[in-house]
Amino acid sequence: METCSAILNVLRDVVKPTGSFIPLHEPTFAGNEKAYVDECVDTGWVSSAGKFVDRFEKDLASYTGVKRSVAMSNGTSALHLCLRLAGVDSGHEVLIPALTFVATANAVAYCGAIPHFVESEEQHLGIDPEKLGAYLSEIADKDGEQTINRKTGRPIKALVIMHTFGFPSRIDELKAVADKWDIAFIEDAAESLGSYYKGVHTGNFGLVSAMSYNGNKIVTTGGGGSLLTNDDALADKAKFLSTTAKEPHPYEYVHTEVGYNYRMPNINAALGCGQLETLDEFLKQKRALAKAYINAFEDVDGADFIQEPAGTVSNYWLCALRVNPATLQDVLEKTNKEGIMTRPIWKLMNKLPMYTHCPSMDLDCAEVLESEIINIPSTPKLGLPWM
Numbered sequence: 001m002e003t004c005s006a007i008l009n010v011l012r013d014v015v016k017p018t019g020s021f022i023p024l025h026e027p028t029f030a031g032n033e034k035a036y037v038d039e040c041v042d043t044g045w046v047s048s049a050g051k052f053v054d055r056f057e058k059d060l061a062s063y064t065g066v067k068r069s070v071a072m073s074n075g076t077s078a079l080h081l082c083l084r085l086a087g088v089d090s091g092h093e094v095l096i097p098a099l100t101f102v103a104t105a106n107a108v109a110y111c112g113a114i115p116h117f118v119e120s121e122e123q124h125l126g127i128d129p130e131k132l133g134a135y136l137s138e139i140a141d142k143d144g145e146q147t148i149n150r151k152t153g154r155p156i157k158a159l160v161i162m163h164t165f166g167f168p169s170r171i172d173e174l175k176a177v178a179d180k181w182d183i184a185f186i187e188d189a190a191e192s193l194g195s196y197y198k199g200v201h202t203g204n205f206g207l208v209s210a211m212s213y214n215g216n217k218i219v220t221t222g223g224g225g226s227l228l229t230n231d232d233a234l235a236d237k238a239k240f241l242s243t244t245a246k247e248p249h250p251y252e253y254v255h256t257e258v259g260y261n262y263r264m265p266n267i268n269a270a271l272g273c274g275q276l277e278t279l280d281e282f283l284k285q286k287r288a289l290a291k292a293y294i295n296a297f298e299d300v301d302g303a304d305f306i307q308e309p310a311g312t313v314s315n316y317w318l319c320a321l322r323v324n325p326a327t328l329q330d331v332l333e334k335t336n337k338e339g340i341m342t343r344p345i346w347k348l349m350n351k352l353p354m355y356t357h358c359p360s361m362d363l364d365c366a367e368v369l370e371s372e373i374i375n376i377p378s379t380p381k382l383g384l385p386w387m
């Protein structure tokens with residue numbers, strides 16, 4: 001059968017459309033979310049302080065095994081503070097994947113720094129550590145504690161890795177590159193709550209890491225994010241900066257530097273506490289859905305369902321296919337027309353108008369992935385046996 005029709009048939013078979021539109025990923029509220037939000041409204045504790053913010057921070061830390069979590073207004077603000085805490089400042093360069101969501105690059109720009117785009121590899125969909133290592137040997141010099149881009153003369157301050165769709169990157173190899181060059185190592189773990197690398201939850205490996213709870217993520221707080229770190233001093237500083245850099249005082253306004261209003265409101269954290277209670281159930285359903293897709297796509301020529309690499313556990317946040325670029329537009333058109341949402345992966349960051357001038361290494365593999373990957377419906381309940 002022709003590839004496009006075969007893909008459409010598999011999607012129909014797995015997601016069983018009943019006439020209503022099937023989105024890529026919709027939020028699921030099946031637990032205590034409503035009761036916790038009601039409690040905020042009833043008590044008046046809806047804003048930037050309250051018991052749910054503290055509880056959400058503790059619950060997330062215990063779930064991920066990261067020592068400290070600081071709740072933020074969204075994942076982008078968490079990433080911005082990750083970079084600030086790693087010392088990223090105006091005129092610095094930050095290595096990030098070209099194949100990522102735009103927030104990774106924007107957070108770098110917020111610091112007045114310059115994103116420097118690096119190549120992906122096709123097993124984990126993260127940065128290619130071997131190619132990055134070779135590239136740095138070619139373009140960078142160590143100057144005391146600093147690593148300088150010889151071509152631009154600017155310091156390369158940090159490496160931000162990103163766990164695409166929940167597939168953990170090759171973290172050990174990437175960390176070794178960062179360590180070799182004395183570059184701060186940061187995880188954009190916005191997509192990987194519930195994903196593990198060699199048995200350890202993502203977000204544990206960076207000096208600091210960022211998570212997101214936007215409406216389409218595996219767990220949502222409406223809008224929200226966290227900065228994660230195993231370093232108490234950095235966590236304290238993150239909390240301070242995210243609460244307008246206000247020094248503790250019983251009644252006066254005391255601010256000692258330019259801070260941010262990045263704190264997660266209590267009403268959002270209430271939603272998050274309920275969501276975390278059901279996360280393990282979401283993960284089970286998503287794994288069942290991935291399994292159904294794996295079986296169903298096995299016999300389809302020209303479409304490969306992307307599976308978690310050995311040594312990792314993926315949350316399967318967004319299920320993804322690699323399809324022949326010649327049929328990709330056709331697949332997108334026909335599936336969306338039928339009310340089954342599919343979407344191509346992001347455009348490479350170096351092609352966006354505000355980032356075309358930024359430095360970049362060769363992106364041959366990222367280009368291929370950009371031309372082949374689409375996301376398919378991934379809402380947890382689609383994995384339930386009676387759906």
Ligand SMILES: *Cc1c(COP(=O)(O)O)cnc(C)c1O
Nearest residue numbers: 074075076101103190212213214
């Ligand atoms: C969702 C996401 C973010 C940003 O999170 P927001 O909460 O939407 O600000 C950052 N990076 C990646 C890779 C993401 O997928």
